[in-house]
Amino acid sequence: xxxxxxxxxxxxxxxxxxxxxxxxxxxxxxxxxxxxxxxxxxxxxxxxxxxxxxxxxxxxxxxxxxxxxxxxxxxxxxxxxxxxxxxxxxxxxxxxxxxxxxxxxxxxxxxxxxxxxxxxxxxxxxxxxxxxxxxxxxxxxxxxxxxxxxxxxxxxxxxxxxxxxxxxx
Amino acid sequence: xxxxxxxxxxxxxxxxxxxxxxxxxxxxxxxxxxxxxxxxxxxxxxxxxxxxxxxxxxxxxxxxxxxxxxxxxxxxxxxxxxxxxxxxxxxxxxxxxxxxxxxxxxxxxxxxxxxxxxxxxxxxxxxxxxxxxxxxxxxxxxxxxxxxxxxxxxxxxxxxxxxxxxxxxxxxxxxxxxxxxxxxxxxxxxxxxxxxxxxxxxxxxxxxxxxxxxxxxxxxxxxxxx
Numbered sequence: 001x002x003x004x005x006x007x008x009x010x011x012x013x014x015x016x017x018x019x020x021x022x023x024x025x026x027x028x029x030x031x032x033x034x035x036x037x038x039x040x041x042x043x044x045x046x047x048x049x050x051x052x053x054x055x056x057x058x059x060x061x062x063x064x065x066x067x068x069x070x071x072x073x074x075x076x077x078x079x080x081x082x083x084x085x086x087x088x089x090x091x092x093x094x095x096x097x098x099x100x101x102x103x104x105x106x107x108x109x110x111x112x113x114x115x116x117x118x119x120x121x122x123x124x125x126x127x128x129x130x131x132x133x134x135x136x137x138x139x140x141x142x143x144x145x146x147x148x149x150x151x152x153x154x155x156x157x158x159x160x161x162x163x164x165x166x167x168x169x
Numbered sequence: 170x171x172x173x174x175x176x177x178x179x180x181x182x183x184x185x186x187x188x189x190x191x192x193x194x195x196x197x198x199x200x201x202x203x204x205x206x207x208x209x210x211x212x213x214x215x216x217x218x219x220x221x222x223x224x225x226x227x228x229x230x231x232x233x234x235x236x237x238x239x240x241x242x243x244x245x246x247x248x249x250x251x252x253x254x255x256x257x258x259x260x261x262x263x264x265x266x267x268x269x270x271x272x273x274x275x276x277x278x279x280x281x282x283x284x285x286x287x288x289x290x291x292x293x294x295x296x297x298x299x300x301x302x303x304x305x306x307x308x309x310x311x312x313x314x315x316x317x318x319x320x321x322x323x324x325x326x327x328x329x330x331x332x333x334x335x336x337x338x339x340x341x342x343x344x345x346x347x348x349x350x351x352x353x354x355x356x357x358x359x360x361x362x363x364x365x366x367x368x369x370x371x372x373x374x375x376x377x378x379x380x381x382x383x384x385x386x387x388x389x390x391x392x393x394x395x
Contacts, residue, residue: 023190041200048200
């Protein structure tokens with residue numbers, strides 16, 4: 001990837017194909033819509049800046065999750081000066097939640113609430129788990145051993161299970 | 170609802186969302202036009218201003234103190250000369266640490282694994298406390314720079330005792346702060362009073378994250394040893 005047009009094209013492709021990754025990470029770490037737009041913008045900027053250094057050693061989703069999670073966890077969004085854009089970077093066209101049944105919607109809201117109460121690293125693990133990433137993939141993204149991923153996930157799931165049962169009882 | 174059902178619910182909800190997401194092409198185009206931002210451009214104006222004033226202060230004071238050392242050593246009060254020199258050196262060290270951290274933070278590879286990148290970032294941000302620790306070491310020298318040999322020899326004994334008392338208190342305070350400003354004391358009232366304000370919050374959060382990372386890595390070590 002030498003030429004800037006190719007790089008720009010690649011950037012647009014990555015963002016278009018994997019916009020869901022960016023949005024899900026932003027949604028997990030930012031509840032506030034304005035902050036989320038800021039975080040999405042920062043993620044895209046960091047993806048763009050890091051793209052020339054991308055090598056095929058890792059799958060593009062592994063690489064993208066690393067960049068997005070690092071941006072979300074770190075304090076770029078709090079400390080750096082950004083150009084504020086007036087137009088939302090990513091728009092939700094319809095309100096999906098309305099389509100879900102009340103019970104499912106309630107369970108999903110609870111799950112999101114419980115995840116939001118986790119610390120930043122546990123949040124990342126849980127997000128990757130819910131996205132059905134294998135332990136090996138999670139280990140590559142997080143930089144932990146596969147067995148550690150299993151142990152930690154087991155503990156987080158146990159914690160969430162307790163919260164759900166406390167809530168339901 | 171079991172964990173598989175939750176997983177399915179999460180995924181189906183996000184799938185629908187994903188299908189309906191639209192990326193604003195105009196804005197992604199804008200991003201591709203971004204030139205590599207230098208360190209200064211990414212900093213808040215107030216931080217640039219503070220840094221600029223600090224550097225000017227050190228340069229200006231440094232020139233004056235050096236000239237006094239070289240050309241007027243026997244004409245000026247040594248209390249003033251040495252107090253000013255130590256203050257300037259400590260300020261220069263604090264600015265140097267702060268700048269070094271900023272440069273290192275901007276060089277962290279954001280596509281590194283989460284634990285590795287966050288450990289570097291948190292460690293660097295957390296060590297900003299060193300700038301504060303070193304700045305506090307200046308305290309006693311604010312009580313000595315106006316003294317002179319004549320004041321000690323023929324001055325008012327009560328005045329010298331009071332001044333000496335304050336110098337002692339400030340030496341004690343500066344040393345105590347130097348050794349006690351650390352993350353473990355973050356819940357103490359005095360710590361929260363010194364580090365209140367938005368600018369310190371990310372640093373304290375970084376240190377908390379560093380603790381979580383240590384816990385994660387401890388699990389890795391435990392698993393490896395079994």
